[in-house]
Amino acid sequence: MDATPARSAPQGATAGRAVWSRDFALFFAARAVARLGDTMLPVALAAGLLQHGYGAGAVGLAMAATAAAFAGLVVFGGVLADRFSTRRLMIGADLVRLGTQALAAALFFSGHVVLWQICAIGFVNGVAGAVFQPGVASTVPRLSSDVQGANGAIRVAESAAQLAGPAVAGLLVGFASPGGVFAAHATTYALSALCLLLLRLPPPAPGSRAVSGRGSRAFRADLVQGWREFCARRWLWSVIAVWCVYMIAVWGPTVPLVAAEVVQEHGARAYGLVNSALGAGTVVGGLLALRLRPRRMLRAGAIALVGFAAFPASVGAGLDVPVMAAGAAVAGAGMSFWGVMWATSVQTQVPPDVLNRIHAYDVAGSLAMMPVGQALAGPAASALGADHVLLVAGATSFAVCAALLLIPAVRGLVRVDTRTAPTAGTATGTATGTPGPARTAAAAEPSRTRER
Structure with a gap:
């Protein structure tokens, strides 16, 4: 890392x-x-x-x-x-x-x-x-x-x-x-x-409340501006594009099929244990994110996300409950660490005047394909078998992480607080798709003025 x-x-x-x-x-x-x-x-x-x-x-x-x-x-x-x-x-x-x-x-x-x-x-x-x-x-x-x-x-x-x-x-x-x-x-x-x-x-921050005016036309203009700012950041839309594949092929089928497989083979108590292990892993991942300060946050997060493959793969392989629980814990830690790296990158790399809109596009894009993956889980399990679908989901999880690491704009994105100074072409991120420092003035300087 x-x-x-x-x-x-x-x-x-x-x-x-x-x-x-x-x-x-x-x-x-x-x-x-x-x-x-x-x-x-x-x-x-x-x-x-x-x-x-x-x-x-x-x-x-x-x-x-x-x-x-x-x-x-x-x-x-x-x-x-x-x-x-x-x-x-x-x-x-x-x-x-x-x-x-x-x-x-x-x-x-x-x-x-x-x-x-x-x-x-x-x-x-x-x-x-x-x-x-x-x-x-x-x-x-x-x-x-x-x-x-x-x-x-x-x-x-x-x-x-x-x-x-x-x-x-x-x-x-x-x-x-x-x-x-x-x-x-x-x-x-x-x-x-x-x-x-x-x-x-x-x-x-100064200018972060600048809007296009009032009325439906201004609302549409703000919506379009948010989309343009989203598309101008290659690292941002690249991750969301890869994440759509992740939702369809990994997360979408994993949640329902793991529940069905574990309950049918080992009972509801075993599923409760596996689910608790997944939750405990997310706590560990959050604690690690408090301690580790990688310079290239998305690269580190993508490496940690590899651990999620252990969850569907261990269930698909029919391993014992303790092994499945361990796989779930590793998956939770990897997903949680990635989540912190991603959220921090968005919040620090994007200018505050469009941050809420870009975050909204991020959330919408991340969730859009999840119902598709869940809907396809049943037919895929009927055609291939639930165990095979989960093994494919584990393999796809590796492929998704590899894809993230192969995108230069993603693996090369440097955290804001380790940069010495913005260089030409990276001050706003609109020219190269790599945004420059966007830390808010409110975070850097105290003020007596408060929003009430």
């Missing part, structure tokens, strides 16, 4: 001070508690709908309503986040989801559960998520000068919440009811909104 030059060592020594502050702690808490609630939701939906006579297809439809709304509208959320106060948009989105989940809790408590109503609630949640998510990208660099450390800390918290969420939901279903899980989920959004309400963001 490409080590950080000696000149960057002092940054690691002061990472704690650079990351942790009152405002970042509030944002950290908001992300952790919201993630805890989100990981409780699948358990609540499955248990609640099954108890009221619906099947697995209904559970999938309810989840798909949220995913479709989010994936279809997140790009527009990016434009809104670049035009208005991201903190207010996120608070508003949390309050909307507080209302929808409270309504869902009331429906399940009353026993009056109609599928279309649950799907409508899920759709509104997806719209709120599409408004919320783009602002996350620009909030992190405004709260911490150590962007990688901040992303690593948030990843650890979200991973720990992902481990705890299903267990907490299971206890609530057992001792209360699915309605109790929805009520707890609504509470997590209330706590997230409260943390964001108490948060005081430094002002955005």
